[in-house]
Every structure is written in structure tokens, then in C-alpha cells.
Amino acid sequence: MKNTISRRKFIQVNSIAGVSLAASPVPFFTNGMPSKKITVAVMGIRGRGNALAKVFANQPDCEVAYLCEVDERYYEKTLKELAPFQKKKPKLEKDIRKVLADKSLDAIVIAAPDHWHAPAAIMACQAGKHVYVEKPCSHNPREGELLVQAARKYNKVVQMGNQRRSWPNVRACIKDLHAGIIGNVYYATAWYTNTRESIGYGKTTTAPDYLDFDLWQGPAPRRPYQDNLHPYNWHWFWHWGTGEALNNGTHFVDLMRWGMQVDYPKRVVSMGGRYHYQDDWQTPDTQTINIEFEANKSMSWESRSCNSLPKHGFTAGIVFHGDGGSVLLGSGNAYTVYDNDRQPKIIKEVTAESKTADQPNQRNTLGPGAWFDAPHANNFLQAIREGETLRSEIEGGHKSTLLCQLGNIAYRTGRSLNIDQRNGHIIGDMEAMKLWTREYEPGWEIVV
């Protein structure tokens, strides 16, 4: 049974925010045929994929046709939790290539680890499927470029899963910024804090029977299994993950880029390290990234994975600064506008209509609530069905992901990077450009 409340809520919140749902003149058809029901496969169902499977199953005229997962321990929970949303039991399959071979399937939702995102998304476009790919859309910049190319070449709807782009009050905030509520927005700063534990030192061992580690690695060159990698901790290993800068940074750097109306930067620097614990964790647990654009604009990102002191009352958020004041956009669906007096006064306050998972000073341990994922998923489905404009089309998703990737490249090389503002490429630094792409397991190279 579908839950129609979420749809009503969706329509209601969009009218609150005054968001237009402009349809493009040419509707997309599913697999060449006009079709109302959209079938999706969800790839990776332990954490994010479990939530997204329920969100998609809960959308009108959408069915989760496959759960694709390489660790068999996770099927039972997701199947059980999906049951209230759809009568038909999804098929279970380990190998995404077999899922993509099903001609009746319309789209895939990718929530596997980051090294799988762009390769799976590109394979899906080639197989004629539309793609909802979790953030970050790629493991490295070259993959992002190839994914944009694939979306164009195969004419597929490809949305990145930075769901804040669909939150009504975030959209209202950006609209206010673009209308000049604080004048020229020349600087923005964003942060994320957490108290992540040490991952210790893993043992190299054979992979457990319940896990197909070969498929888990997929496009990444083979490494031996180690017991502190899966699930989740792969985030902190460069071979598979992308660190906090892309794990949480992609959400907030994307909103800064949107609010400031900037694209490719001219200079990127970054500092940080694995400061809090000594263990196998390779990416920085503490990091700042500073990104400069032309026209006297810059932004900064701060992540503290192991130190939780909130800023401005929020565990994560953004402040936009302009010549007429500042805007505080916390990690929820609310924002506050200040003037530029010596003692700044609130000139506008927009509160969330619904409780978010991360109200001021309450830690978000469960991830974004399903209510906040629904409008983004719905937008993706409506883009497939009726040509609705995507809120995070892959080209913009790539540009935002790239800013964070450039931050990590600056961090890893220890250098200030000069960037070609026409395409985001690094200028005059061969060593840094080595991190523009990666090596692939033979047979898994990406070709668009």
C-alpha cells in the first residue's frame, strides 16, 4: 500500500516554497514507451540504500524491482522494511551487470561505496537506464566528466543524491540569496562535525562467506580484504572512499556554490590530517579547504570528524556573507537572515515546517529523515516521466563534487592548485593531475 501522505506533503511543501515544477517540453519515456510506473533497482542496501529503497517504494507509481547487494546479511532487513510499501517482493541479485541486463528495468539508485558510483552510473546509462547516484557522483574528477558525457550520449536522466537541493526552505533560502537579500554574496563558510570513533588497525584475512568481496571491489584494483573496511569505514581509505570532504562536504559545498552562483574556481588550498587518532584511517579527520573564484568571491569548508563542538548551534551548516548582511543555513530545513550592523539583528527567520533529523544541537545519527529524501526522489521520477527539470542534474553535481575533489588533491599534494576556470582542470602541476583519475582493475576500465 502506498503512503499517499508523503505525496500530499510533497505538493504542500513545494507550494509553500513557491517552487515551480516546470516541465520540459519533451517528456521522457521509460525504455522508449510511454509508461506510468517506473521500476528501479537499488544498489547497496545496508545504510543509505535501505533508506532510499523505502523512499522510492513509497513514491506513487514506483516499484523497487531489485535489491542488488553483495553482502547477503542485509537482504532480510530491507525486505522486511519494504513490505509495508509495496506488495511485490523485489528480486535479489548480487551482480549489478545482471540487473542492468533486464530490459524491463527503468532506473537504478546507486548507494554502494564511492568507488562504484560513476562506473555503475555509466554502465547503467549504456544499458538504457536512468540513474539516481548518491553523492559524491564520482571517486575522482575524470569519472565525473565521463559520467556527464555518458548522460548526454545516452540521453538519460541522471540526478545526484544531494537531497538538500529539494528541501523547500533550502530552495527558498537560495532564492532569497539570488534576489539579493544580503546584497553581493562574496564569502561563504560551511562546516561538519561528528564524534567518529577510531577504526583501529585491521587484520588482513580472507573475506567472510556472506560477502562477495570481488564484486564489492568491482572497478577498483584488487586489494586483500581487511576486517575494518566494510561496512562504512571504506569512506576513510583513498582506494575506495573520498573522506569527509566528499562524504559530507559535497552537500554543503554544493549549496555554497549554488547560493554564490559560481562554477569552476581559480585557486584551491587545503590543510588538515588524521589528528585525533592513530589508526588505519587515511583521509583527514580534520580539514579545511579554501576555494577562490573570480570576481572576488571565496568559500571555505571545515570538517571535524572527531570533534563535535557545533558552530552557531548547528553540528553542520553554512553561513553566507554579503555586503548587506549574512544568512545562516543550518543542516535542517530552516534559515535566518541577519543585517550587517555591529550587533547583527535578525531581519528574517524561516523555520522548518516539519522536524528535521538534525535540529539545532541534536546530533543526526540516523541520516536524513525519509521525509527530506522524498521530494528529491520524486523530482527524479517526474523528470523521467514528464521531463520535470532535475534539481541536481549530473553536470552541476559533478561541478560541486569536483570542488571537494580539488580540495582533497590540494591536501594530498600539499600545494596551492591553480585551476583553469573554463573546465576545472589543474594548471601546471603534473603530480596533482595524477590524482585527476585512478587505475582500474583490468576489465573494468570506463569507456563512454
Ligand SMILES: NC(=O)c1ccc[n+]([C@@H]2O[C@H](COP(=O)([O-])OP(=O)(O)OC[C@H]3O[C@@H](n4cnc5c(N)ncnc54)[C@H](O)[C@@H]3O)[C@@H](O)[C@H]2O)c1
Ligand atoms: N545523501 C545522503 O544524505 C547520504 C547519506 C548516507 C550515505 N550516502 C552515500 O551513500 C553511499 C553508501 O553509504 P553507506 O553509508 O550506506 O555505506 P555502507 O558501507 O553502509 O553501505 C554500502 C553498501 O553497498 C554494498 N555494496 C558494495 N559493493 C556493492 C556492489 N558491487 N553491488 C551491490 N552492493 C554493493 C555494501 O555491501 C554495503 O551494504 C555512499 O556513497 C555515501 O556517500 C548519502
